[in-house]
Structures are given as structure tokens and as C-alpha cells.
Amino acid sequence: MPDIPAVSRRTLMGGALATGVAAGLGAGTASAAPAAPAAQAVPPGEPAPPRGRGQRSMANVPFTVHRTVRVGLIGLGNRGHGMASGWAAVPGCTVTAVCDIRAERAARTADLLAFEGRPRPAEYGGSAEAYLRMLRHDDIDLVYIATPWEFHHEQGRAALLAGxxxxxxxxxxxxxxxxxxxVDTSERTRRHLILSENCNYGRNELAMLRMAHDGLFGEITNGHGGYLHxxxxxxxxxxxxxxxxxxxWHTRSTxxxxxxxxxxxxxxxxxxNRGDRMTALRATATEPRGLADYRERFVPTSHPSWRETYVNGDLVTCLIDTARGRVIRAEHDVSSPRPYSRINSLAGSRGIFEDYAGVTSAGGGRIYVEPDHSGHTWRAFDSYRKEFDHWLWRKIGDDAAGNGGHGGMDYVLQWRTVQQMRAGLVPDMDVYDAAVWCSPVPLSVRSLAAGGRPVPVPDFTRGSWVNRRPGLDSHPGEMPPVP
Ligand SMILES: NC(=O)c1ccc[n+]([C@@H]2O[C@H](COP(=O)([O-])OP(=O)(O)OC[C@H]3O[C@@H](n4cnc5c(N)ncnc54)[C@H](O)[C@@H]3O)[C@@H](O)[C@H]2O)c1
Structure with a gap:
């Protein structure tokens, strides 16, 4: 059964507005969206390619019920090996297969799981195509892919085609x-492809989401996020x-x-994708300075990196307009000296939240929302985090702290993914989210090549973004009992 979020103040407001947008759009197609208040005209986007035979939307499509979820892992470096124990710890989940082009890494992960008292998974490795051998086996329901970026498309596609x-x-x-x-392969195979976006399950992020849906920020007008590491x-x-x-990758493109x-x-x-959509993106990039400067100071001249030229700007900023007239600023900088931040700030007609504010980030964040606050003074976020704590954190926060990296959100992602598959729920995030959240990679290249002019963001939902539907703001639910 799909889990539907409680109807909140904000949902009603958003629903009414979304309906208004849809009404103005006729068929609700992306090209007919009201123009966002962009500084420059956006050139018309290429129309969404028509759906092929047998393709249907994957929005709101529940998983079939799985008694247990059998996971196969591809890519067992820092991330894949680090996530293996978490998968095996989720009730009703078994790691049945592990694969890395380096066979010894498959053996290392299998050893770890066996050492932890889990069933030893089958090992695949030794070639770039070993994962295809793994995918031929029918004891895998979910494939978790943690290889370098250049392999994600072909491996994700192959997993869907293997069912x-x-x-x-x-x-x-x-x-x-x-x-x-x-998107097309997911729609054709009727299998979900989901971005492993653990930060969407962060405790502050989920509290912020619930506050947004409850109307605390009024009408949302802007938000800022990024990866500054x-x-x-x-x-x-x-x-x-x-x-x-x-x-x-920093030698290849900006x-x-x-x-x-x-x-x-x-x-x-x-x-x-659930009542609003991204319509246009414009990008700026600073000069690439940080990596060359670091190499100059800290890397011996005999190192192979001295043959490389870094072209990616240190700070790449994307400004993204939405159909409902909001603006998102998304930043990327991994080349400069600075403390970590994902920015994570949301604002509207009634107030603002800023994460990563102050000198510590541990559970931090500051807030200012009317009518609770006045006097132009920030308040601590703590009491709001407590009040709007997402049910997933209330339920499994302690397990997450004991089992997972990144403050527990890795385990929350794993637990929730398995729960949705075992209970036959609609996934919180789907292929349309994956596509549009990753689209700034190619779209920033296009915008920068056009001198920073806005470029259209494709509507990967082919018009269904106008429909309100559940996402991460889910209802509390139980993990089905382990058979
Ligand atoms: N969500 C997060 O918080 C998070 C954190 C860290 C990394 N990541 C992502 O995880 C991915 C892996 O990053 P990493 O730091 O673990 O890199 P890594 O280099 O440590 O690991 C990559 C692994 O993939 C293997 N590999 C390469 N080609 C393969 C193939 N054809 N078949 C099977 N295995 C292959 C490599 O041998 C290596 O073991 C990246 O996409 C990265 O962005 C996400």
C-alpha cells in the first residue's frame, strides 16, 4: 500500500497553488509552464522525447512486496565497502552478492560480512564486466552501485534491464x-532507479521538510544548498x-x-516533481585555482598529477528557477580550503532556516519564523528539530547512530529503502527525482558554454510534475516482521 502523508496546512496551501498552476497550464506540459522570473529569457527546451512502446510513468508505482530484500553491491571502495555492514544490519535484508573489478575487494567485503556473522555473499570480480555476470543471477532484488561516476549510467541501466x-x-x-x-529504461522495465541521496534523510533536512509542509516558512520563495567540502x-x-x-574529472570539464x-x-x-518543477538553470564558475595551488605547495613534482591541467572552476554556482517562481541556489566546491557545508537553507514569506550556521555544525542550525520570532535576532533550531523530528529518526535514530556513517543518515536511507520494498510501498524518491537532481551536471556545462545564460531544465516527468504526491514526508510505518 502506498503511504500517504498527513494533510498539513502547507499541503493544503501547496495543493491549491499547484492546482492553480495546473489549471493555467491546460494539459500541464512543461513547455506551457508560466515563465519564471528569470533575468534573461530562457531559450525553448527540446520537447520531451515521446514515450516508447511499453513505457509508462513510474510516479506513484509501489514496489511489489518482497519477503526479504536481497542486495547486490557493485563497487567496493570507500563507499561500497563502508555501506555493506549497514545493508546486512537492516531487518529483512541480506547481501547476497558483492562485485568489484578488483576481485580482492569483493573478497574483503565478503570476509567482513562473514566476520560479522552474516551469510557470506557470492563474489564477482576480476574484470570490468564482472557485474554483468552478477546481474544474471536471480537472487538479487536491489543493486546498490558505488563505482566511480563514469560507470553509473551503464551499470544502473544494466541493473534495470536485468529486472x-x-x-x-x-x-x-x-x-x-x-x-x-x-528514465525511459525505468519506465520500460517497471523497475525503480533511485538516487542514493542519503542527505535527503538527514535529521535537519527531514525536519526542515516537515516544517515547510506545515507552513512555518509561509510560501517558500527560495532555498540554497550545495556540496562545499x-x-x-x-x-x-x-x-x-x-x-x-x-x-x-576536474581535468575534463567545468x-x-x-x-x-x-x-x-x-x-x-x-x-x-510533486507540484513544482525546475524550469531553467544558469551557472557561473570561478577560475580553477585551488587544486593547482594545493599541488604546488604539497605534492612532489614527481607525482603523476603534475601532468594534469585542472579546468573545473573551484566554485560552480547554479541558479535554478521553478515553475512556481522560486529560486534555488546550488553550489559545488571541493577544491578550496574551507570547513564542510551543505548550506541547507530554506526561506519564504514567513521566515527562514539556515543550517551550518555558527562555528559548529553538530546539530546546529538557526531559525527565524513569524509569528514565533521578532526583533531581527536568530534563534537556535534545536526545539524545532525536536518538534518536527521525522518519524524515521524517532523510530530508528538509535539504530542509525550505531550502524551507519554520516551521522546515521546512511542507515536511515538503507532501512527505509528496504522497508519500502518489503512493505510494497511507493519509494520516497524515484527516477524523476534522480534525473532532475543530477541534471545540473550537464546543464551547468551548457549554461557556462553559453556565457552563463539560462538553459531549460527538461521535464523528466513528461507533465506529471503538476500532481501532488507523497515523497519523503511519509507516514509512520512498521518494518514488516522478518519471516
Ligand atoms: N552518498 C554519499 O555520502 C557518498 C559518499 C562517498 C562516496 N559516494 C559516491 O560513491 C561512489 C564511489 O566513491 P568511492 O569514494 O567509494 O570511490 P572508490 O574509488 O573508493 O571506490 C570505487 C570502487 O569501484 C570499483 N570499480 C571501478 N570500476 C568498476 C566496475 N566496472 N565494476 C565493479 N567495480 C568497479 C573500484 O575498483 C573501486 O573499488 C562515487 O559515486 C561517490 O560519489 C557517495
Missing amino acids: KHALVELPVATELDELWDL DLRALLFSDTYYTDSWRRL ASFYAMHGLGPIAAAMDV
């Missing part, structure tokens, strides 16, 4: 035609990113590679 659901690390693809291909030491490490794959950790939660709070 599995796929949870893919970000970005799910880096080109527009690849994003469309994943000084990765310089890791990018130049010879042991962290395998074959330096992540640094090499793009907002990885803003989804901040963009996803803001888009969710704005009900993007």
Missing part, C-alpha cells in the same frame, strides 16, 4: 541523454580514490559535478 531495482550513488549519470535513458588532500591521495578517478547533497533536500522541501 532489478537500482540504488545508484550520485550522480546517476552525467549527460542529459543518459538521464533520459535511465575541502577534498584536496583526498583528491591528491594515491590510496583514497581508486586510480584518482575523482581528481581526473561543471557542477556533485551538488545533489544540498540540492536534493531543498528540491524535496519545494515539492519539485
